[in-house]
Amino acid sequence: xxxxxxxxxxxxxxxxxxxxxxxxxxxxxxxxxxxxxxxxxxxxxxxxxxxxxxxxxxxxxxxxxxxxxxxxxxxxxxxxxxxxxxxxxxxxxxxxxxxxxxxxxxxxxxxxxxxxxxxxxxxxxxxxxxxxxxxxxxxxxxxxxxxxxxxxxxxxxxxxxxxxxxxxxxxxxxxxxxxxxxxxxxxxxxxxxxxxxxxxxxxxxxxxxxxxxxxxxxxxxxxxxxxxxxxxxxxxxxxxxxxxxxxxxxxxxxxxxxxxxxxxxxxxxxxxxxxxxxxxxxxxxxxxxxxxxxxxxxxxxxxxxxxxxxxxxxxxxxxxxxxxxxxxxxxxxxxxxxxxxxxxxxxxxxxxxxxxxxx
Numbered sequence: 001x002x003x004x005x006x007x008x009x010x011x012x013x014x015x016x017x018x019x020x021x022x023x024x025x026x027x028x029x030x031x032x033x034x035x036x037x038x039x040x041x042x043x044x045x046x047x048x049x050x051x052x053x054x055x056x057x058x059x060x061x062x063x064x065x066x067x068x069x070x071x072x073x074x075x076x077x078x079x080x081x082x083x084x085x086x087x088x089x090x091x092x093x094x095x096x097x098x099x100x101x102x103x104x105x106x107x108x109x110x111x112x113x114x115x116x117x118x119x120x121x122x123x124x125x126x127x128x129x130x131x132x133x134x135x136x137x138x139x140x141x142x143x144x145x146x147x148x149x150x151x152x153x154x155x156x157x158x159x160x161x162x163x164x165x166x167x168x169x170x171x172x173x174x175x176x177x178x179x180x181x182x183x184x185x186x187x188x189x190x191x192x193x194x195x196x197x198x199x200x201x202x203x204x205x206x207x208x209x210x211x212x213x214x215x216x217x218x219x220x221x222x223x224x225x226x227x228x229x230x231x232x233x234x235x236x237x238x239x240x241x242x243x244x245x246x247x248x249x250x251x252x253x254x255x256x257x258x259x260x261x262x263x264x265x266x267x268x269x270x271x272x273x274x275x276x277x278x279x280x281x282x283x284x285x286x287x288x289x290x291x292x293x294x295x296x297x298x299x300x301x302x303x304x305x306x307x308x309x310x311x312x313x314x315x316x317x318x319x320x321x322x323x324x325x326x327x328x329x330x331x332x333x334x335x336x337x338x339x340x341x342x343x344x345x346x347x348x349x350x351x352x353x354x355x356x357x358x359x
Contacts (some may be wrong), residue, residue: 011337015273017070018334021266022327024066031058031325036316049113060127061106065160067262069218094137101130129178135229135261136174140167143222144208148220151212161207170200186240192235201230218279221288228256248302255319256295263291263326270330275339283329287322295321
């Protein structure tokens with residue numbers, strides 16, 4: 001009763017995703033702003049970490065892990081594992097493994113900063129590999145599923161291809177490629193595996209009818225996020241061959257795939273789980289545009305050395321601005337009560353039924 005009363009008085013505590021989405025978005029914008037200030041103006045960051053290591057750590061283990069926590073409704077990994085074992089819901093076991101590996105990655109990152117381990121980015125690379133696998137796994141579930149539901153409601157055919165042997169094979173290949181890259185980041189073998197995984201991701205994406213979702217940005221952004229995954233794996237494979245900087249590939253994954261897919265989930269969950277219509281307004285569309293343009297600007301910086309700093313600043317303004325805009329637009333939704341059931345869609349107090357968010 002006490003918990004129910006607290007949740008009633010503080011709606012932000014009604015669902016685990018509410019505070020984590022809001023604070024994660026705010027931290028993404030703030031941490032990126034601090035990093036850009038340190039880079040451009042020589043701001044001395046109050047941390048024992050080297051500035052670049054701090055930048056990687058705060059976005060990977062600050063903002064990104066906060067969003068993962070929100071996705072899991074703040075359930076601890078051991079508690080989540082207990083529920084899976086009790087209910088024999090083995091389909092979600094990979095998520096438990098992912099949470100445990102993210103904790104290990106954070107520990108390795110700190111040990112590297114303390115010089116207790118070689119500074120070879122093993123902790124950060126492990127986090128990136130885990131998150132890439134999660135995007136491939138969860139994005140590979142929700143993108144075709146939500147697209148199918150939306151197309152069915154409109155009587156459109158054909159529908160996205162259902163999960164089959166091809167999808168399972170691509171997931172196995174993706175995990176194998178990431179494991180190989182993790183322990184052997186350069187060379188022909190990891191490169192070939194990564195490029196094969198990228199091709200598999202592109203084939204999966206092509207079967208999900210993304211072109212049919214252009215009228216609904218809330219769905220289209222899921223397809224864009226998965227496209228970033230395919231591009232990031234491609235660039236990572238090329239980087240393993242020494243054909244381009246590894247940092248370019250990592251930013252395609254982190255700023256592109258992770259940034260786009262997390263905002264896609266954050267907007268959909270905030271709307272669906274508070275009883276609002278699952279459709280993107282102008283603010284939400286702007287959020288999606290900014291995060292994708294920001295990721296593109298970050299990649300452009302690698303191929304425009306003369307304009308590197310301006311490109312970096314533009315990328316930071318757009319990408320960080322997407323998360324700040326999310327906090328401004330969705331903050332009142334996350335802090336306020338759910339809408340009352342039964343009211344007309346679009347009106348105060350409206351609730352909609354149908355496909356819900358994955359969180």
